[in-house]
Amino acid sequence: MRVNGYAHQLRVDNRATLLDVLREQLSLTGTKKGCDHGQCGACTVLLDGRRVVSCLILAVTAEGTEVTTVEGLSAGPGLHPIQEAFIEHDALQCGFCTPGQICSAAGLTPQETASLADVREAMSGNICRCGAYVNIAAAVYESVSTS
Structure with missing residues (x-):
């Protein structure tokens, strides 16, 4: 999967959520774990430009996609x-x-x-x-x- 413009080859448990992989394997802790049930939106990221709650997405289903987290929103040196x-x-x-x-x-x-x-x-x-x-x-x- 590509995250914030960088390709990553990861080994993940097929039960791992995208949220957990972002936080635990890629150390992208800007994405927050709130309710862990898709109800609060704290874990919202962009998946191919589309808003998703990453706690409900299995990481294996993100293969071949572009994931953008809050850390990757800015296209340059400044803020988005x-x-x-x-x-x-x-x-x-x-x-x-x-x-x-x-x-x-x-x-x-x-x-x-x-x-x-x-x-x-x-x-x-x-x-x-x-x-x-x-x-x-x-x-x-x-x-x-x-x-």
Whole structure:
């Protein structure tokens, strides 16, 4: 599988989740283990550009795909525009959900971001226990509407 632009040949247990392989074998700990049931969104990554909760994806099924984690979003030396918007809008409090929120936002389609209400609906699968939803929605909407 390719992760953040780099090819990896891994030996994995056929029961291992993509989340566990990212964290334990590749040391990409930005992807968080929250509920481990696909309900909180803390483990959201992009799989071939599509938002997925990595705790529900078996790692063996990611063979031949491109996985992008929060560590791999930026294409250059700076931050990804969504990461910059999160900072500008103070859209992170404890920060635990932030990587999943950012990856989820990076995978949004133009149809999902036509309005602030659309952004809220599209991001509803990502839970923030701190309650930073207003700032998160504003950061996501601004970053996608200006790109």
